Amino acid sequence: MKIGFHTIVWWPFKDELDYIFEVIAAAGFKGVEFRHLPDQLGKIGSLLKLLDKYNLELIGLSGGSLEERKNFCEHSFRPKYLHTNEWSEEIAKLATTGKNPFTIALHPRIFKPVRGIKDAQEIFKKDPNLKFLPDIAHLTITGDNPVEVIKTYKDRIVGVHFKDWTSEFGHSVHRYARGFVELGEGEVDLGGVLRTLRDIDYNGWLIVEQDWTRTDPAISTFRAAKWLAGKGLLPAPPAKIPERKQKRVGVNSIYEEYHLGGGAEAHFLEKVVSAGWQDVQSCYESIARAFVELCSCELVGLWTCSPANKLMDLVAVYPDPDIHLKAVMDYQKSLSGEAIEQQRIVDFDLTDLKVRKQFAYPELLTVLKSKKMVSVPIFNPWNPNHVRLVVSIFHSYDEMPVSNDELFYLGVAVGHSTSLALDEAGSTSVAKVNALVGGKSSVRDFAEGLSDIIEKAIDCEEVNVLLRNPIDDKFEPAGYKDDESVKGLEDYFSQFGNVRETVITPEGKNVAANGKAMCMNTPLLRSNGEVLGWVRCCNKHTPRKLGTSESFIFCDDDAAILEAIAQAAVPHFEVLIAQERRAKALGRLTHELKAPIVAIRGAVDFIEYNPEVKRLFEHDYLGDILEWTDLVDELLDNLDLLRHSLLKLPIKAKKTRLLADVVSPAVKQLDPTVRRYGFAPSRITRGRFEAVPPLYIDRKRFHQVFFNLLSNAIKYSYKDRNAFRIDIEGYFHAETGFKIVFRDWGKGVAKGEEKAIFQEGFRGSGITEEEVTGQGFGLWLVQQTVESHGGTIKLTNNLYPTEFTILLPKYLKFQAPKTQHIHRSNVS
């Protein structure tokens, strides 16, 4: 097996070929595969000579069209393979016919037309001779197992793209590329792949392809070599990395400081970076303006692209030509689109009739005096294969004041600038999403607020949020709006299954999309990859100043922002959905439990109403029954109301003597229960509470507090009348306020569970099945009540005794609590 290196990581320094080869060779690699476009490499003969100088082989070419690469190789040189991201019979014919036939190797990626091994399999069936260039990171991202893929298709493999990737930035086509990292820092099964290649006796090329780097590409090259040396695949690289002969000023990566030197690039950066863009749109506008100033040209237009449907959208133009510009164009027909197709800077002669005919804005040409147009593609800084913007520069010079090379590097700077703006816009929106949840108690309210945030963030007209119904697995609008525009969507989204990317589609005919063409759909993805729902955005509108009211398409930047918002929203949805389900279940439970209580009271009512029957019963029994049903009713009321997220249970504070009005009645009420367990009621002792004056508290709620504490103590006691003991005391502490200490000598609380016992539904680890009763809300309710009165409750001792300490603020002596409701914590 031979180890090679891919030039993609060197993209911003593409013209430093001599230095690139020097570093790659010094690191110990034996061959090079090129991301460079053929016309960036000079003549094949010169290239081979230069490679030879450093003892490097030319493995393959991946930049530019297949035909261009084939022609570049001329007659005397055959690369090991030429990589292709797509396949057709024409491509197969191109490879095998003519004077210079060559091997093509299919390279599946994360995006279409060949996504993952599933799409590749279908193509392999059509072409049994087609070779395979597996990229182990792309396979990992698409959910395939690179080890299994290599084993299955070992006979087709001519090369392996060896690289690492982290899922930290997500899986979508717009963000995944940020996840490419140096070998050993990601999640790809690198060791498994190497073992498998050894097991199948693979003797082809292993090419390290690091799509981008956070540092100097020379450092990354050497780090890769070092990792491979650690696996015994390369000799250890030298400690010193070859230095550049020529000092280079420019952008290394988005994480490093811009090295401002002189020249057009520095001037541009000063204009653009210091513009202080608030959002992506203002970034576009400042870029267009900066290019006009920099190039002293007549007009600059900025286009975004949608890879989904090959449409381009004009998002900024400076100065405004004050004519009606068509909103959307198919970039295969437009001149600017050629920059995407070719992925290079393209010059157009606007005086040439043939060129003018291709131009989609004839009105613009009549207004401008420009004789030439330059199209500059702007790449996603983390993915040089992905053109995100195109800058169209209109001028009348024979030679621009800025060279094509300078334009190229300006393009790199623009790529970084727009990414920074995108991050800014995304994180601002994400912050709004996180703030939104604070005031929202229902899925519907949250979805509505989320829709508002999205509409503003990406300037679209209509946003719908749909969530999966787990019962029938269909997607339904979040909330119960009878919305015409989302009718028929239940099945529509099911077709996308578990896609992990934004889908920009014209909606199907059977789906009402209010008459306009384009919708962008982004999945709401759970951390386990399951699709929780979809966010559907329709009909992006342009800023009015471009003078058009037509719908515009969504571009990758919109998709990236939307995805960031969707990722932020998922955890909040999960919590709200769980809460709503629990609330419904609780509502039903309390409703059902109340029916028998009402029946008991009804029976008591009949007894009371019939004097002859009543005579047979002692009055106390009837009174006790009514009191008990009252108590259970209050408990169920508390549960029923507290199932809502926000403040619900009003506090009715009045002057209350803790011992006489609260503690003692609770003890008395549990008297029958204590006796039933065989305990002596005298084993519950109460301190004198002398130092605790009457306090302004909700008497009923505090009665419940002590009722719950006592119930638990009885329930979780050792069933031994001599061991049973409860002690309640009250104090006043000048610094901390009023203190009530509740102690019992029961089974205690396990270490580590001191805070957890106050959580809803929590069961202590030492509790047996027989002891489990109720819903686990007792201590939670106690804490909610105490804290709503401005106090605290803590478990201050775990065992022998189990000790709870309640502190209440001093001001309760003079006034009611500051809050008016007993509340539960907000969603976090």
Add this chain to the structure above:
Amino acid sequence: MKTLILFIDDDETIAVPYYIKALEMKGFEVKQCITPDTALEFVQKAKGKIKLIILDVMIPHGKTLSSKETNEGLITGILFYDKILEFCPDIPIIILTNIPSVDEKFKDFHDRNIPVHTKMKCKPFQLANLVISTLASNNKNDLKSQSDN
């Protein structure tokens, strides 16, 4: 002829039989319907004869109202209240529920001064007395409006 009361509640076996028994002991005839569909059907058939309606909140939504509107039946009665009023605007309706009256679901009712009675606080014979006083008050209003005309 006995005064006819319509009792809309899906509890047929536990607590509601006590209420119905108490009403019958006070001389009323009571018809129970367990869903909005059967209730509406009965109202249309027996319109004019029904003198008062007692309405629960958590009842099945039936076909008249959808599962989504009623939050799977949890607020059927609240939505159904206004629907009944469309059919019988002059018949008094007593809301009788297990849900605490301070629940935010009843905000609209509180704003409209529509009292919400909870079953825990309103025992069977208390309900019967409430029905008697409501009917009496309604008759007085009827007489008053007739004499005003």
